[in-house]
Amino acid sequence: MTLLVPKYMTNFFQNGVFQVPQWPVIAGMLLLVTASGAISALQNYQLQSTGEDIVRDARLALSKHLLRLPIREYDQRDSGDLLSRVGNDTSQLRNAFMQCTSALASGFITVIGSAAFMAMLDPILFGTAITLLLTVFTLMLLSAKFIERASYDSQYTLGDLTSTLNRDLAGIRTIRASNGFENENKVIAALINRVRLSGLKIAKIQSIVNPLATIALQLAAIIVFGLGLWRVTTGLLSVEKLTQFIMLLFISISPLSQIIYAGSQIGNSMAAMNRIREILDIPEEKDSDTVVATINEHMPLAHSGPRPPAVEFQHVYFSYGSKPILRDLNLSISQGSVTALVGPSGAGKSTILQLIERFYDPSSGNINVLGKDITTCDRDDLRSHIAYVEQDSPALSGSIRENLLLGSNDCSDDECRRVLESVNLSHLLDRSDKGLDMQIGENGIMLSGGERQRLAIARALLSTAKIILLDEATANLDADNERLITQLLTQVEGRTFIIVAHRLATIIDSDLIYVLNQGRIIGSGTHKQLFKTAPFYRNLATEQYIS
Ligand SMILES: Nc1ncnc2c1ncn2[C@@H]1O[C@H](COP(=O)(O)OP(=O)(O)OP(=O)(O)O)[C@@H](O)[C@H]1O
Structure with missing residues (x-):
């Protein structure tokens, strides 16, 4: 619906001259904008709710699996780290998932629709815009790989932190009685600092890549606008079409930025997903069993x-x-x-x-x-x-x-x-x-x-x-x-x-x-x-x- 607004705007022009719109035109436009807002709100809620369902299922599967691992796994693993996977990693997954789905689902149609309209309006202008945007995208995808690695480190350290706190709280009396507070505090502080450093690494990558992406997007808009004006002055494009094109470009920039930002979050969610998968991939205690009998103590x-x-x-x-x-x-x-x-x-x-x-x-x-x-x-x-x-x-x-x-x-x-x-x-x-x-x-x-x-x-x-x-x-x-x-x-x-x-x-x-x-x-x-x-x-x- 949003995509119809630029077309509607052409009612403001007649042969390149601005016309005061009639009331029905203004009312129609207002209706269009309101309906598009309402649909987008509903769509957003539906997506969030689906996202919550998916994450709930992941949590259910993970916690059920956690209670059914072979006992040897608990000997080798840290309970705090396991807890952190159910709590922190699923939250991480949830956040990234929400951003990705809402950005992709709501923005994707707008972006594709705008692209189709823009291509029809002026293929040359569209070609220029798409080349510039694809460059920005590639940059974002490259950064996601670095973010995934840093995020994996961060989530592991967070797991260590949870286990240390878990251990300390379980043994708090022993720690107090043996004056072990200072030592434990140092261990915890070191872990907190490691989490901070991993967070900073992610922040560094994002603070370079995100403004770069925004600048690149703005540059792309300026270049497209300049090229469009030149094409209007040389008579290759009408003012109405340029107005429509620019409006479509602006309409698609916000969802496009969301998609790009979501792309940068994929690294985080992949790291969380990998940590969750690591546990789900461990066979359950029963998985290798071949059951051929039940115990019936009365039978004999x-x-x-x-x-x-x-x-x-x-x-x-x-x-x-x-x-x-x-x-x-x-x-x-x-x-x-x-x-x-x-x-x-x-x-x-x-x-x-x-x-x-x-x-x-x-x-x-x-x-x-x-x-x-x-x-x-x-x-x-x-x-x-x-x-x-x-x-x-x-x-x-x-x-x-x-x-x-x-x-x-x-x-x-x-x-x-x-x-x-x-x-x-x-x-x-x-x-x-x-x-x-x-x-x-x-x-x-x-x-x-x-x-x-x-x-x-x-x-x-x-x-x-x-x-x-x-x-x-x-x-x-x-x-x-x-x-x-x-x-x-x-x-x-x-x-x-x-x-x-x-x-x-x-x-x-x-x-x-x-x-x-x-x-x-x-x-x-x-x-x-x-x-x-x-x-x-x-x-x-x-x-x-x-x-
Ligand atoms: N989960 C485990 N992983 C590795 N080694 C273990 C584990 N549990 C026990 N052991 C080792 O196996 C040996 C036997 O332990 P077990 O607990 O069966 O002895 P126990 O006779 O019951 O001793 P206690 O009377 O002190 O309870 C010990 O050397 C112990 O260190």
Whole structure:
């Protein structure tokens, strides 16, 4: 519609002489301009909304993918950097995308339409204008490559900054207690300066290229205008046509500048896109799986013969890197039993639990859970049979209820209360009138270490998992609570407990104890048997005054 305005303007001239326009002409023009404004506003909103949808989809895909990466990826990557990709990079992508789409979509038609009209009005004048404009464009595209590199550096450094702040906030007490503030502040300041330098590099490129582009555009307009005037004086072009041509040129200059500016932003969005792609290209944990079975723990009961072990390791070797961690490991843990893994720090006890969860796969050997080779099972199905209380018993920010129901939403409030009572946590419900909805702060900071452990044990007990892995799950408990939890585990029926513990007092009543040293099983049996037959275990027990 905007493109019709210059044509309308020819009503102001008759044979090269200015004519006062009639009211209908003025009204028509006003209508044209208003309608064109309204359409452009609608179009702009529609584009922005499509842009928001696309960026939302990118964020959804990225965050979903982030939670499903293989565990090894989290070992190697920094959580702050991953967060920065979901936050900063998608915002960067969003900004550049918005500018590009709105500039291209709304401006493109105007520019192409103006070009077509101008070419019809005077091909020579149009040829000159297009040559000059193409030169400006090439300049902008060249600069986008430099901007992409600088922007990539800037976004990486921003990722480092987010991770450092993340690390510092998580360990703020340690930092304060060890007077580490100055050192950390220096690291953060250095990163902030690096971000600034990358930003300045981009600014330098843009502050050279953008004015150059504007000057070049103005020069192009002057040259075209001068050439047009010359063609009018030599009779090759009428005043009406020159007026139309110049108006079309001015109409197209603003969207053209927008397109050129958007071109300079492509570098930023490419850098952000590459960082997002880097994560999306990592195969998800499940991607390499060939699922041929599901675990059905009831099936063996229907058949005659013994039930398969809850967990079985057959000649398992494993390493995180080049150093072997587990060597030729064989375990057999019966369903419904309490089994303990003991041994010195670094022996590989937690690693065994993580292999049962299939966070990692062994280098060789087999692991069976409830009679099925876990590499042939669906991971979600496998994990639905296992509850895992990690060594540090991390609690999640949120309410008591959210922490209890993580992964299973179908427990009633009464069941939640009962399980809290069984682990001696009922007093938490009396702290405020919010009951189960009481917030426990970031990572459960409003709970004591022992309360966090009992909350994690409560979550495991509330789940329907038949196999419960407890990694040093009572290490922070006082003697009374430790006794309570130990007794509770022996009373729970139909579940298999695999307990890693340093304090032997908590596991001496276990049905079976495996003693590990340097990734090998060096003894197994009950406490009594091991005390008699395994000198290594006897030493461990004697050191803890256990006979
Ligand atoms: N994600 C990992 N990447 C690389 N090495 C690891 C990783 N996790 C553990 N290790 C190493 O593997 C070895 C066994 O660790 P693991 O945590 O299984 O020992 P542990 O017997 O549970 O020790 P602790 O009693 O101190 O918890 C250790 O040498 C440890 O440094």
